[in-house]
Amino acid sequence: MLKTYFILIAFVAVSCLCATAQVADYKAIFTSAPQRVPTSKTPDAPLAGNGDIGLTLGGKPDRLTLYFGKNDFWRAYPVYPGGGIALPGGLNISIAELDGASYYAEQVLEKGIIEAEFKTKNIKVDLDAWVAATHNSVVIEISANKACKVNLQLWAKEGNTSLLAAGNSGDVKWVSRSFEKTALVEWPAHVALAMKTVGAELAQDQWLKLKPGKKTWVTVTLVTNQDHSDWLEEAINSAQAMNAKTIQRMKNEHLNWWKQFWRGSHIAIGDTTLEKYYYGSQYLFACSSRAGKFAPGIWGPFVTQDSAAWGGDYHLNYNYQAPYWASYSSNHLNQVENYDQPLLDYMAHGRVHAMERLHTRGLYYPVGIGPKGLVTTRWPLTAEEMKKRYGTTENTIDGGLKFLGQKINAVFGVGNMLMRFYSTYDKDYAQKIYPYMLACADFWEDYLAFEKGRYVIYMDHYNEVMPNLKNKGLWRDQLGDVNSTLSLGLVKMLFKGIMDVSVFLNEDEARRKKWQHILTHLSRFPLGELDGRSSLKNVESSPSAHQSQARGLKRVSIHGLILPGGVAGPLSTPELNTILLGDVAHWKEDMGEPGTWGNTLGNGVETCFPGAVRVGYDNEEILKQLKDRIAVDAYPNLWINAAGGGIETLTAVPLTINEMLLQSYEGTLRLFPNWNRHKDASFVNLRAYGAFLVSASLKNKYVTSLRLFSEKGRNCKMENPWQSAKVQLTRNGRKAEVLSGDLLQFETTKNETVELMGID
Numbered sequence: 001m002l003k004t005y006f007i008l009i010a011f012v013a014v015s016c017l018c019a020t021a022q023v024a025d026y027k028a029i030f031t032s033a034p035q036r037v038p039t040s041k042t043p044d045a046p047l048a049g050n051g052d053i054g055l056t057l058g059g060k061p062d063r064l065t066l067y068f069g070k071n072d073f074w075r076a077y078p079v080y081p082g083g084g085i086a087l088p089g090g091l092n093i094s095i096a097e098l099d100g101a102s103y104y105a106e107q108v109l110e111k112g113i114i115e116a117e118f119k120t121k122n123i124k125v126d127l128d129a130w131v132a133a134t135h136n137s138v139v140i141e142i143s144a145n146k147a148c149k150v151n152l153q154l155w156a157k158e159g160n161t162s163l164l165a166a167g168n169s170g171d172v173k174w175v176s177r178s179f180e181k182t183a184l185v186e187w188p189a190h191v192a193l194a195m196k197t198v199g200a201e202l203a204q205d206q207w208l209k210l211k212p213g214k215k216t217w218v219t220v221t222l223v224t225n226q227d228h229s230d231w232l233e234e235a236i237n238s239a240q241a242m243n244a245k246t247i248q249r250m251k252n253e254h255l256n257w258w259k260q261f262w263r264g265s266h267i268a269i270g271d272t273t274l275e276k277y278y279y280g281s282q283y284l285f286a287c288s289s290r291a292g293k294f295a296p297g298i299w300g301p302f303v304t305q306d307s308a309a310w311g312g313d314y315h316l317n318y319n320y321q322a323p324y325w326a327s328y329s330s331n332h333l334n335q336v337e338n339y340d341q342p343l344l345d346y347m348a349h350g351r352v353h354a355m356e357r358l359h360t361r362g363l364y365y366p367v368g369i370g371p372k373g374l375v376t377t378r379w380p381l382t383a384e385e386m387k388k389r390y391g392t393t394e395n396t397i398d399g400g401l402k403f404l405g406q407k408i409n410a411v412f413g414v415g416n417m418l419m420r421f422y423s424t425y426d427k428d429y430a431q432k433i434y435p436y437m438l439a440c441a442d443f444w445e446d447y448l449a450f451e452k453g454r455y456v457i458y459m460d461h462y463n464e465v466m467p468n469l470k471n472k473g474l475w476r477d478q479l480g481d482v483n484s485t486l487s488l489g490l491v492k493m494l495f496k497g498i499m500d501v502s503v504f505l506n507e508d509e510a511r512r513k514k515w516q517h518i519l520t521h522l523s524r525f526p527l528g529e530l531d532g533r534s535s536l537k538n539v540e541s542s543p544s545a546h547q548s549q550a551r552g553l554k555r556v557s558i559h560g561l562i563l564p565g566g567v568a569g570p571l572s573t574p575e576l577n578t579i580l581l582g583d584v585a586h587w588k589e590d591m592g593e594p595g596t597w598g599n600t601l602g603n604g605v606e607t608c609f610p611g612a613v614r615v616g617y618d619n620e621e622i623l624k625q626l627k628d629r630i631a632v633d634a635y636p637n638l639w640i641n642a643a644g645g646g647i648e649t650l651t652a653v654p655l656t657i658n659e660m661l662l663q664s665y666e667g668t669l670r671l672f673p674n675w676n677r678h679k680d681a682s683f684v685n686l687r688a689y690g691a692f693l694v695s696a697s698l699k700n701k702y703v704t705s706l707r708l709f710s711e712k713g714r715n716c717k718m719e720n721p722w723q724s725a726k727v728q729l730t731r732n733g734r735k736a737e738v739l740s741g742d743l744l745q746f747e748t749t750k751n752e753t754v755e756l757m758g759i760d
């Protein structure tokens with residue numbers, strides 16, 4: 001008699017997978033006013049956004065301040081502070097009768113809405129705020145249980161060489177902020193904020209009266225010159241069109257957008273803390289990034305002052321790339337559409353840098369760039385300022401740009417491109433990124449040194465090398481790294497990836513021999529001895545004795561080998577993986593207080609935890625350490641805080657969980673590869689390499705349902721989830737072949753649904 005572990009018909013099982021993990025169950029709750037607003041880094045306030053406009057709700061009940069950030073409003077100046085993403089402005093909402101009121105707010109993930117309630121013994125005011133998912137407008141809904149007066153002050157941020165204007169057009173109040181194209185400002189930036197009230201008339205002195213139980217809407221529309229050439233007129237006209245019917249239509253579209261977003265994928269793991277941060281992180285990144293909009297910088301659109309840390313720029317040695325990593329496997333591709341454009345826009349500059357600075361073809365990128373070909377990381381323009389900030393008057397290092405001893409920044413950007421390519425096998429996308437990859441290959445063909453039968457990487461440094469006040473401006477003695485693990489991993493990733501894309505597009509066949517030669521003869525990852533065992537070294541050799549010693553697997557090495565590198569793993573490099581697993585096992589010995597595992601308080605929470613999953617470290621210990629890290633430094637808005645960065649931490653929980661439930665980065669699908677089989681879990685529509693959407697359930701240690709949707713009809717290779725059992729395939733509802741063995745391989749057709757059932 002056949003025994004089946006496929007308990008329910010697949011589509012019924014899949015529809016029930018998320019019963020215990022509904023997004024509606026999770027909210028961010030605030031019982032006191034935020035303390036870190038305004039800030040140059042991560043705000044701790046209630047947040048909402050539409051992937052372009054970000055809303056940060058600051059202030060106390062009697063004097064709220066809503067800060068409006070926008071991903072495309074930059075002061076296009078090449079030095080920070082001063083340059084980088086800028087704050088358009090905000091709205092002050094003052095209600096004197098709420099002096100001393102209680103504070104309660106919910107950041108409602110399911111709806112993309114902030115719902116707040118402020119109370120005294122005499123009055124209760126409800127305030128809902130949301131950034132329309134399909135419109136450039138913020139909507140604030142206000143009601144009270146008794147009549148009261150509300151003062152509204154719309155403002156544009158002053159200073160930093162900006163020009164302000166303000167006015168009225170009928171019942172629309174507007175303000176604007178502009179950065180003109182002046183010395184060193186690459187392009188002008190203009191933003192208009194246009195406000196209209198609906199349901200109550202705004203008096204000339206900016207007061208409106210709330211009537212008991214009657215809702216009033218305050219709308220603020222933001223338009224930049226990146227949105228529309230007639231940016232001010234467009235903002236005013238859009239604001240004037242607001243009425244109760246228009247707002248309701250916008251809200252319906254808004255709620256539908258979020259409904260569709262959450263349908264992208266689901267997980268259920270029986271851990272409410274991690275599920276809350278899983279969905280909370282995805283909410284915050286959906287608020288930060290959207291197709292057709294400028295890519296988010298380090299802080300996303302949640303900018304509450306000018307001169308955000310590091311200019312809020314696109315930092316290319318991991319900060320820019322990392323926020324996107326979980327979106328590929330989570331099947332939220334809308335959020336990754338904007339990633340490539342800044343890298344493509346900088347190509348002309350990158351070619352010049354490579355030729356002028358290193359005499360090579362291809363691309364050489366500094367550490368930080370911005371949109372539209374902007375460089376954000378020039379050294380201070382005066383020797384005096386250079387001395388003050390970096391301890392030396394030498395502000396002409398590397399032609400005045402911060403390369404910081406690193407040659408790998410352009411290739412670092414390829415990692416995300418390959419994640420998307422392998423996840424979609426989209427030909428149009430492959431054609432879009434191929435010229436960039438080709439230019440990166442040009443650079444490394446020229447830059448690599450072939451010596452004694454191997455390719456060697458000189459002077460590409462594991463860490464940033466630069467003058468600073470601590471080293472009293474002396475830094476050149478730190479130069480000289482040979483074969484950084486970061487560089488070796490990412491260069492190997494590049495040539496492996498470009499071989500795959502070249503074959504896929506049937507391009508440059510004649511160059512593949514050279515690329516394969518590099519792959520075959522690239523120096524091996526450096527190893528040494530640590531505590532009597534084989535361990536990874538940061539570099540093969542370095543002037544720094546600290547760098548030259550075996551230090552084990554660290555955040556930066558993970559970038560090269562595992563994320564985004566993807567060139568090391570249990571299938572492709574089993575011996576190396578054993579060494580890396582031993583290194584991760586020693587993180588616990590190296591930690592201090594709870595929450596410091598992997599040394600992730602400064603940077604790396606988004607890297608170290610999923611990296612530990614991939615090498616196969618104990619899943620229960622990873623989850624315990626992850627929850628300890630969250631407990632040590634996370635804000636009420638569900639943003640895991642880190643000293644050295646912002647939105648990249650939004651990858652940490654989703655990617656860690658996704659990698660535990662499904663892996664495919666070595667070309668083989670693995671179901672629940674690093675999950676405790678004694679704990680039930682399920683997922684719907686996680687995206688796997690090969691352009692597959694996979695749904696599965698684990699119950700009582702067995703995989704009880706498994707469905708695969710093939711977008712592109714590629715062959716599938718999968719570890720048998722039922723080990724030695726035979727596996728029945730059902731294709732589009734009809735029984736098909738039976739497979740057996742530890743490794744299952746089968747063909748698929750485009751848009752085919754394949755269900756798998758273990759039998760013995």
